[in-house]
Amino acid sequence: MRLFRENRVVNWHEHVWLGPDGGLDRDRLRELVAIAKATHMDALVCSNPVMVPDSPPELARRCNDAVAEAAALHPGFIMGMGFVNPGFHDEAIAEVDRCILELGFAGVKLYNQYFISDPAVRGVIRRCAQLGAPILEHAGKLTHMPQSQPFLSDGAHFAKAASENPDATFIYAHIGGGGDWEWSLKAIAPHGNVFADTSGGGCDEGMIERAVELLGAGRLLFGTDMSFEAGVGKLLAADISWEDKKTILCNPRFEKYLERGPRHAD
Secondary structure (H helix, E strand, O other): OHHHHOOOOEEEEEEOOEOOOOOEOHHHHHHHHHHHHHOOOOEEEEEOOOOOOOOOHHHHHHHHHHHHHHHHHOOOOEEEEEEOOOOOHHHHHHHHHHHHHHOOOOEEEEOOOOOOOOHHHHHHHHHHHHHOOOEEEOEOEOOOOHHHOOOOEOHHHHHHHHHHOOOOOEEEOOOOOOEOHHHHHHHHOOOOOEEEEOOOOOOOOOHHHHHHHHHOHHHEEOOOOOOHHHHHHHHHHOOOOHHHHHHHHOOHHHHHHHHOOOOOOO
């Protein structure tokens, strides 16, 4: 664990959740923080996505309020990613503004309500580009039961969105989330505004090495997505340089997004 102890570690893909009372689940938050600190992490970027197709705007707002509460409980350690459902265009744009401009979140999290390249998402993408907010999109290339997530964005969807929105910054989520990760990495490789995070429970041999080969360490972000053992272990075991590992653990191109903070009324 010397790599983690001696270097700044930013985990770009974690979550907090709502509890039975509809507010922030503080018990799960305490567990998350304890595990993260035990593994020498310096910052967690957390979201609270809704996984149902027609998630209403009021639920997204409540989820984002929970993220803001977690960040307030752990200032400087937890940063937010604001979830929106792009299908509710006006409400989604307003919530992006609230999350970035008022709550000081690092970026925006999208789930699989739509492909990232769907026209319904364009408004959110454009607003994020204007605000300088990266978009972390739930992603994968399923080869087993693809109908389980019919609107799961793969590398081809990211490539299309990236070419149509060259001023936007995209993060392909959890290359270790299952499916044909190499296929997607090849698809996004030509598009320099698409990054990828290393999270997910998948630990395929050569995954990190191939990601560095195709994208370069400068386009990779460390993440765990609730799989801390896998997230830490596969980076420690990767046959790449120490400097590349340090870049993945704390990508200097993304540090600027962590400098935001909530806007306080005078």
